[in-house]
Amino acid sequence: MSTPEPLDERIAAFERDGFVVLPGIIPPEQVSQLQEALIRIEAEHNLGYAQTSFEGRKTVRINNLLVYDPRFWDVPLQPDVLGLAERLLDRELLLSSLCSLTLAPGQGAQPLHEDTQQLALPRPRPPLAVNAIWALSDFTAENGATHIVPGSHRYDSSPPYGAQDIDTVQATMKAGSVMLFDSALWHKGGANNSNARRYALSCYYCAGWMRQQENLQLGIPAEVARSFPRRLQELCGYSIYKGQYGHIDNADPITLLGGAGRPTVWQASDAKTARKAAERKT
Secondary structure (H helix, E strand, O other), rough: OOOOOOHHHHHHHHHHEEEEEOOOOOHHHHHHHHHHHHHHHHHHOOOOOOOOOOOOEEEEOOOOOOOOOHHHHHOOOHHHHHHHHHOOOOOOOOEEEEEOOOOOOOOOOOOEOOOOOOOOOOOOOOEEEEEEEEEEOOOOOOOOOOOOOOOHHHOOOOOOOOOOOOOOOOOEOOOOOOOEEEEEEEEOOOOOOOOOOOOEEEEEOOOOOOOOOOOOHOOHHHHHHOOOOOHHHHOOEEEEOOOOOOOOEEEEHHHHOOOOOOOOHHHHHHHHHHHHHHHHHO
């Protein structure tokens, strides 16, 4: 009997539990660089704590991270994470958002929730979105490791928002690890009862037909997006889903950045018909 490939094992764990942890896949040097970049950006732009209780009044959330530092460009493209997200959604997935989650000491726990709770769609269902939490600090029970309800992505309802009487486990992990979880998984951010900040990133992918949490096409200046690797441009929405959704004047939006576009479904259909006609003549 052949040994399952690591990707297959991760898919199986994700489908069973609604989450999977990829331990130590981010090199320590990259972890340090990303954490340093967050500290610098926060200071340079005078960014403070979030303004709502859900986002965390002692949590610094830096949204639209791709515009601040090229070091963040590698995050959505990390091969192990992106490869797993592509298997769970499909290769035409989108980057829905990329933000920081810096919990200061004294930050309380989030309400229990699931990330697609606002969408009136039946459950259980195939994944609509996958959140990849990058640990840039050790995630411990004391500093706010995410609380999860394993297997809850298969429940037929969303959680009672903010429920206190539901058993959870904390997803502790070392810095450099990444946890991917189904957007339908019941979860909440933990409380930081330590005396140090806890640094993390949320790299959120969604199905290619969904609206993104962040409007990256408007939020990222075109001159910045032109510098991205092509795959990152596609993830940000400069692409057409199934050759049909998201086109601009019947063209792939990637052409706005100077890239060669893929054909629309209608163009591909005509090309296929022409090829068959040519084959019949030969």
